[in-house]
Amino acid sequence: MTDINFSRSAAHPDSQGAAGTYPAPRAGEMRWDIIELLFFAYRDFVGDADQELEAFGFGRAHHRVMHFVYRYPGLKVADLLDVLRITKQSLGRVLKQLLDEGYIIQKTGNNDRRQRLLYATAKGEALVAKLAGLQTDRITRALRDINPEGVAAISQFLRAMIDRDDPDKVLEAIFGTGSKKPRE
Amino acid sequence: MTDINFSRSAAHPDSQGAAGTYPAPRAGEMRWDIIELLFFAYRDFVGDADQELEAFGFGRAHHRVMHFVYRYPGLKVADLLDVLRITKQSLGRVLKQLLDEGYIIQKTGNNDRRQRLLYATAKGEALVAKLAGLQTDRITRALRDINPEGVAAISQFLRAMIDRDDPDKVLEAIFGTGSKKPRE
DNA sequence: CAAGATATGTCAACATGACTGACATAAATT
DNA sequence: AATTTATGTCAGTCATGTTGACATATCTTG
Known part of the structure; x- marks a missing residue:
C-alpha cells in the first residue's frame, strides 16, 4: 500500500515522447551509489x-x-x-x-x-x-570497524573531492600548503 | 597582510572570562579533520x-x-x-x-x-x-588513485554515517533491506 | 601630501526554500 | 455511514541567501 514501485523498468511510457533528442545518458557509468550516500550522510x-x-x-x-x-x-x-x-x-x-x-x-x-x-x-x-x-x-x-588503511582512503577521497583552484586560507591550512596550522 | 593568525595559542584573553563554567571541551578527541573535509567536499x-x-x-x-x-x-x-x-x-x-x-x-x-x-x-x-x-x-x-579496499572503506564509512532508525523506502533500497532495487 | 585602493559595515529591496496552521477533496478503510 | 489517508492548496512567517549602493577608516602609492 505504501510501496514505492522500485521496478527496473523504464520511466512511464508517456515520458518517452522526446526520447533521442537529448544526449545519451551513459547511465552505467554513473556513481549513483556515492551520490546518494553523500546526500544521506x-x-x-x-x-x-x-x-x-x-x-x-x-x-x-x-x-x-x-x-x-x-x-x-x-x-x-x-x-x-x-x-x-x-x-x-x-x-x-x-x-x-x-x-x-x-x-x-x-x-x-x-x-x-x-x-x-x-x-x-x-x-x-x-x-x-x-x-x-x-x-x-x-x-x-x-569509523569504528575501519582499519587505518581504510581511514586513509576516506581522508584521501574527501580531500580529492575538494576544488583546489584558488584555495582560501583555511583550505591552505587543511592541505598543509600554508605554513600555519589550525587550533588543536 | 591578508594572513590569518593561525597560531595555536588560546583564544583572545578577553574571551576567557567565563572559563571553567562550561563542560570540558575534550578537544583532543574531536575529528576536526573529517568534519571540515566533509564540509568542503x-x-x-x-x-x-x-x-x-x-x-x-x-x-x-x-x-x-x-x-x-x-x-x-x-x-x-x-x-x-x-x-x-x-x-x-x-x-x-x-x-x-x-x-x-x-x-x-x-x-x-x-x-x-x-x-x-x-x-x-x-x-x-x-x-x-x-x-x-x-x-x-x-x-x-x-577515486582514481584509491584501490578497491579503499573504495569499500569509503562506501562503508558513508553508510555508517547514515541514521538507520526509521529508514524511508529509498534508504531501504540503498541498504538492501527492501526487496526492490533502484533504476539502473 | 593627495589620490586611490582596501577592509569593513550598513541600508534597502528581493528570491528561494524552508516552516506552521488551516482547510478541501477524493478515495480507501472500518 | 463514519473515519482515516493521500494529496493539494491558501495564507503568513522565517532564515538565509542575493544585488546594488554607499559610508568610513585606514593603508598604499604616485
Whole structure:
C-alpha cells in the first residue's frame, strides 16, 4: 500500500515522447551509489547539530561561522567570506548576532587597523565543542570497524573531492600548503 | 597582510572570562579533520550542479526532487517527503513547477487511486543525467588513485554515517533491506 | 601630501526554500 | 455511514541567501 514501485523498468511510457533528442545518458557509468550516500550522510551529519542549534535560537549559518572562528583564531572577515562563499551582507547579519550575544569578539588588527580579527569567547567555544562533539561521535562510530588503511582512503577521497583552484586560507591550512596550522 | 593568525595559542584573553563554567571541551578527541573535509567536499560536490541548475532556472530543491523521481520511478509524494525531510507545502511548490514545465509526470496509482505516482519525462531524465554526470566526474576523479579496499572503506564509512532508525523506502533500497532495487 | 585602493559595515529591496496552521477533496478503510 | 489517508492548496512567517549602493577608516602609492 505504501510501496514505492522500485521496478527496473523504464520511466512511464508517456515520458518517452522526446526520447533521442537529448544526449545519451551513459547511465552505467554513473556513481549513483556515492551520490546518494553523500546526500544521506551529509543530511544526517548536519542534522546532529541542527537540533542543538534550535535550543540556542541559531541556525546552520551561525554554526559555520562559529566553527571556523573557533578553529582559526584571528580569522578576518574577508577570509570567512572566502570560506563560506557567501556575501558580506549575509555574513553581516549572522556575525552581528554572534557578536551581540557574546559568542565572538572582534579585535582590531595589529599591522592593519582596518581589519577586524575574530575570536571565539568561552561561550562560543562551549557551543562549538558541543556541536563538534555530536558530529565527532557520529564519525567515530562510522569509523569504528575501519582499519587505518581504510581511514586513509576516506581522508584521501574527501580531500580529492575538494576544488583546489584558488584555495582560501583555511583550505591552505587543511592541505598543509600554508605554513600555519589550525587550533588543536 | 591578508594572513590569518593561525597560531595555536588560546583564544583572545578577553574571551576567557567565563572559563571553567562550561563542560570540558575534550578537544583532543574531536575529528576536526573529517568534519571540515566533509564540509568542503560537500560544498564543492553540490556546487557542480548549482551552476547548471541556474541555466534551467532551478535550484537545489528541484535537483533533489528530480534525482529521486528519476532513480525510483513511481515514487509517491509521501515517500518523497520522507526522503527529503521537508513539508508538503515546500515540496508542493517545487513539484508543481517540475510538472508544469514537463520534467515530471504523475500517474494515478493502480491499487490506490488516491496516490500520485511520479515519473521523470525524457526531458527530466536528460536533466538528471547531466547533473549526475558532473558529480560522477568529480567522484571518479577522487577515486582514481584509491584501490578497491579503499573504495569499500569509503562506501562503508558513508553508510555508517547514515541514521538507520526509521529508514524511508529509498534508504531501504540503498541498504538492501527492501526487496526492490533502484533504476539502473 | 593627495589620490586611490582596501577592509569593513550598513541600508534597502528581493528570491528561494524552508516552516506552521488551516482547510478541501477524493478515495480507501472500518 | 463514519473515519482515516493521500494529496493539494491558501495564507503568513522565517532564515538565509542575493544585488546594488554607499559610508568610513585606514593603508598604499604616485
